Amino acid sequence: MSKRSTWTMAAVALVCAVTVLTAPGAAYAAPIPEPTPPSGAASAPSAAETRDLEAVRKKIEKLYHEAAVATDAYNAAEEKADKQSVEIVKLAQKIAAGQKKLDRIKGGAGAAAREQYRSGGVPREARLMLSGDPQQFLDNAGRMYQGQQATKNLLSELKRTQKDLADYAEDASAKWKDLEEGRKKKAAAKKRVEKQIKEAQTLENRLEKKERERLQKLEEEAEQKAQTAWLSSGVLKEIDGKATKSGKAAVAFATAQLGKPYVWGAEGPKSYDCSGLTSQAWAAAGRPIPRTSQEQWKQLKHIGVADMRPGDLIIYHDDASHVGMYIGEGAIIHAPRPGRSVTVAGAGSMAILGVVRPDA
Incomplete structure (x- = not known):
């Protein structure tokens, strides 16, 4: 079946449904009184029974509403935990990349230190400057400056990388803490949801079949009354x-x-x-x-x-x-x-x- 056909059928179904919802005197009109039952048939519920059942309906409605609030809290905690997990993974990747960079920088610094040790503590550029050759002196003056700048940049990069790693680690630790707190909130919300639903279902299960049917009818009538007022x-x-x-x-x-x-x-x-x-x-x-x-x-x-x-x-x-x-x-x-x-x-x-x- 084509998508257009599927949409058309869905549209027809919706039109039929909403026609019932909005037609005057239909689903959301005042309920039609039931005919008087014949002799020997079960009698209609008394006013007291209806009041009692209405009280049960309101209690069940309240419990499900509280469950809905707790469900929203659970869903919010779950959504936040998903985002925090993604952020923690990204931070872990940054820490791994930063550690590799730090190792590379330290390797460069170590090579410079070894070169200085081999030259007796006098850098290669300085020894060239002391060679007595004026031209060589001029050529290597620039090399020495470049070497000094490279060493300075290397040390600066080392400090920045170490700071970045410390910041990443601190951020990851904070997010882990938030994640754990979120898990506790999620668990607490889950308990509230399950408690409210269980209590509501227990109330419904105590009712006999006819009472449950009347309860559902009361729910529908309450919805119809609200819809009728809205449309009016x-x-x-x-x-x-x-x-x-x-x-x-x-x-x-x-x-x-x-x-x-x-x-x-x-x-x-x-x-x-x-x-x-x-x-x-x-x-x-x-x-x-x-x-x-x-x-x-x-x-x-x-x-x-x-x-x-x-x-x-x-x-x-x-x-x-x-x-x-x-x-x-x-x-x-x-x-x-x-x-x-x-x-x-x-x-x-x-x-x-x-x-x-x-x-x-």
């Missing part, structure tokens, strides 16, 4: 930006990942976390961006929601702990949380912090 503001009428070539490529990559599971710390190709998906999508489009949602928010250009175009990234929550890719028509593709897969969702289904543009 009329914001979609103002958004008409067209995707750039690189933006289309990023959207195409993200679309191809639909259905793949969320795994914290993952950046493909079989699974992703939220920023792993967006960073890999833009890398595939030829525009490398920061690995974490928080750094994406800090480093990429901020734009207004009304100026969004497909491929832009929407950053969510006050702590910038989640990110999704805008695909047009009020929808995003994102990797939601553990237990979920890469999916299409309403752009306003979560609290929007702001929008950033990778290809500004």
Whole structure:
């Protein structure tokens, strides 16, 4: 199948998805009341049961949010460690090259010292000057000066090389220290992630099948309510930006990942976390961006929601702990949380912090 056909099919799939997301009275409209169950059927949950389940939903949501924050910290530590490792390797190469240079300089200095020893402590140039031949004196005066300059330069180069080696060694030592501290932070973040996810999953596993189904319905209703409120503001009428070539490529990559599971710390190709998906999508489009949602928010250009175009990234929550890719028509593709897969969702289904543009 050609790339054009693949893109066309993906576009059709997205249009179908976002039509559901934005159609009045559809997925993000108020839920349709369920019919009264027939006599003998299981009764609907009571108001008290719903309140209890809603409290569980909020607790689970809080735990997964905390896990997302810890995941960002883990990813940041990992990215920093990768960069520091590369820098340490480069410093090691500089130290090796510097040591070779130092050995060469010392070899030259040793040769000069041996020459002076063989001449009884009187340099060869000085002996020529004392030969009594005026012409030879003039010729070798220049040679003597050149020799003195060469010796001076040799000593200066020796000092510079020794200083460079000392600086490289000090820099490498500092980076090793930072690397070790980063590893500790990464390990601590990993423990926090695993703890929060385990606690959330334990809460879900305590629920019976029907309760889990109602819990998922409550989650969907909360998202629908937020999306409906966002669309009701009329914001979609103002958004008409067209995707750039690189933006289309990023959207195409993200679309191809639909259905793949969320795994914290993952950046493909079989699974992703939220920023792993967006960073890999833009890398595939030829525009490398920061690995974490928080750094994406800090480093990429901020734009207004009304100026969004497909491929832009929407950053969510006050702590910038989640990110999704805008695909047009009020929808995003994102990797939601553990237990979920890469999916299409309403752009306003979560609290929007702001929008950033990778290809500004």
